[in-house]
Each structure stands twice: as structure tokens, then as C-alpha cells.
Amino acid sequence: MSDREIRRSMEILLVEDNPGDARLTQEAFKEGMDTNNLNIVQDGEEAISFLRKKGKYSDAPRPDIILLDLNLPKKDGREVLAEIKEDQDLKRIPVVVLTTSKAEEDIFKTYNLHANCYVSKPVELNEFFDVIKSIERFWLTFVQLPPK
Amino acid sequence: MGNKPIDLLLVEDNPGDVRLTREALKLCKHKINLHVTEDGEKAIDFLYKQGSYTNVPFPDLIFLDLNLPKKHGLDVLAEIKSDHALQSIPVFILTTSNAEEDIIKSYSLYANCYLQKPVDVNKFKEMIQTIDEFWFSFVKQDIK
Numbered sequence: 001m002s003d004r005e006i007r008r009s010m011e012i013l014l015v016e017d018n019p020g021d022a023r024l025t026q027e028a029f030k031e032g033m034d035t036n037n038l039n040i041v042q043d044g045e046e047a048i049s050f051l052r053k054k055g056k057y058s059d060a061p062r063p064d065i066i067l068l069d070l071n072l073p074k075k076d077g078r079e080v081l082a083e084i085k086e087d088q089d090l091k092r093i094p095v096v097v098l099t100t101s102k103a104e105e106d107i108f109k110t111y112n113l114h115a116n117c118y119v120s121k122p123v124e125l126n127e128f129f130d131v132i133k134s135i136e137r138f139w140l141t142f143v144q145l146p147p148k
Numbered sequence: 149m150g151n152k153p154i155d156l157l158l159v160e161d162n163p164g165d166v167r168l169t170r171e172a173l174k175l176c177k178h179k180i181n182l183h184v185t186e187d188g189e190k191a192i193d194f195l196y197k198q199g200s201y202t203n204v205p206f207p208d209l210i211f212l213d214l215n216l217p218k219k220h221g222l223d224v225l226a227e228i229k230s231d232h233a234l235q236s237i238p239v240f241i242l243t244t245s246n247a248e249e250d251i252i253k254s255y256s257l258y259a260n261c262y263l264q265k266p267v268d269v270n271k272f273k274e275m276i277q278t279i280d281e282f283w284f285s286f287v288k289q290d291i292k
Contacts, residue, residue, distance in 0.1 A: 092255035111236035138282035
């Protein structure tokens with residue numbers, strides 16, 4: 001599919017505990033295609049509740065894609081990833097790990113847990129925007145995503 | 149991804165598509181070493197360095213067609229993603245099919261992403277360029 005074809009609006013789940021990074025991500029998505037809907041949760045437990053539509057998330061939309069930080073409170077990002085990818089229903093949702101960690105061990109473990117891709121969060125603002133827009137372009141306009 | 153050349157394994161039985169992929173990859177900013185196997189069994193041999201493939205590198209990325217002779221792409225995918233030695237290699241399904249069933253099965257078997265191969269040559273080159281701009285530029289790879 002090319003950029004020129006109209007897609008329905010996509011649901012993105014951002015799992016990010018740093019409010020600054022969450023805000024930046026929001027801004028970056030707004031600059032791109034503002035038909036996409038960014039849902040934000042701040043820890044690993046909330047992420048799982050959102051995905052399983054538990055409690056206050058009973059009406060939560062099913063995400064087309066998940067952006068997941070690794071270092072999260074309450075439930076670590078690696079555990080969230082493992083849980084998603086072991087679930088028969090949730091496993092096919094692409095998970096883009098977006099994290100400040102550059103540890104090689106993390107990269108290996110993350111791919112072994114079946115993350116779809118691993119991206120380092122840039123420190124520099126313009127680069128951060130570039131990365132988010134690139135993620136949006138690649139995953140939301142270009143790749144074939146699984147139907148919901 | 150840095151300046152190191154990328155070892156890409158293309159599993160594709162159509163010689164025209166192989167040629168097209170090779171040409172499109174030449175336009176990438178990043179240097180790509182393209183390795184090709186034309187069926188699913190040879191792909192597995194390549195990955196296990198057996199048969200005629202004893203001296204091949206470990207790929208950084210695999211482009212995998214679905215409709216392959218000898219072993220279907222989904223069987224190759226399942227084998228890669230269930231082997232601890234291979235499962236961390238990103239696999240892009242690159243196929244003419246846009247059947248929902250194929251897409252669902254591929255992601256459920258842990259394909260990293262699913263791309264429908266454009267028929268148009270220019271769109272195909274655009275696709276490779278998009279991969280170059282995102283995956284080869286921003287995505288972190290496991291160190292071999």
C-alpha cells in the first residue's frame with residue numbers, strides 16, 4: 001500500500017512511563033498522519049489490562065501496533081512482550097520496542113521474545129521525531145498489518 | 149545499523165523477482181550482500197550451514213516468499229522462529245499474496261513484518277527504499 005491510499009485510522013498503543021517522551025511521541029505522530037489514534041499507558045500492568053480489556057479498559061480499542069519501552073514500572077517491558085507474544089490472540093499484533101537501552105543483551109533477548117523490531121530512542125529531539133515518523137511511515141502506511 | 153554491510157538472505161523462486169530485488173538493493177544507502185536460495189529446503193540448509201552452504205554468513209535479515217517449491221514459506225518461517233539459534237533473525241514475508249489468512253498466519257508464526265510485493269517495478273524499488281530508510285537506518289540488529 002502506498003502513502004496515497006487512504007487507510008482507516010490506526011490505533012497505536014504506546015507503553016511509556018516517561019511523560020516527556022510520551023508527549024514527544026504524541027507531537028511526532030500529530031505531525032505525521034493525524035488520523036492515527038495514540039493510546040498511552042504508563043506501566044506494564046496497565047499495558048496488559050488495556051490489551052485484555054480489563055477494568056477501566058473494557059472498551060479499549062484493539063491496537064494495530066504497540067510501541068513498547070523496556071524499562072517500565074510495575075511490570076517490566078520484557079515481561080509485557082513475553083506475555084503478548086505467548087498469547088494466541090495478541091501475538092500477531094506487531095510490537096516495536098522503542099527504548100533508551102542499547103545493551104546488546106537486551107537486543108538479543110528482545111528479538112528472541114519475538115519483538116517485531118527494536119529501535120533505540122534518540123536523545124536528540126529532531127532525531128526522535130525522525131524515528132517516530134519513520135516508524136509511522138513504515139508500519140502504518142507500508143507494511144501489511146494483521147486484521148483485527 | 150551502522151556502516152557494516154548487511155547480509156540479506158532472499159528466499160525466492162522467481163528469477164525475475166530475484167533480479168529486481170538485486171537491482172533495487174543496489175540503490176540502497178547501505179551496502180547489502182545479497183544471498184539467494186530458490187526454495188524452502190535450500191533456505192534451511194543455508195541457515196544451518198549444511199549441504200552446499202558450509203561457508204555462508206549468518207544473515208542479518210531474511211526476505212521470505214510464501215509460495216516456494218519443496219517447502220512452503222510458512223513452514224520455513226515456523227522452523228526459523230522455533231529454533232533458538234535462528235529465531236532472532238528478522239524475517240520479512242515478501243509475497244504477492246494479500247490474503248488475510250496468510251497475513252494472520254505469518255504474524256502468528258512471528259514474522260517480523262509482512263510486505264505485499266508490488267508488481268510495478270517502480271513501486272517495488274520504492275518498497276526497498278522504504279526498508280532502507282527505516283529498517284537499515286534505525287532498527288537495531290542483534291550482533292552476530
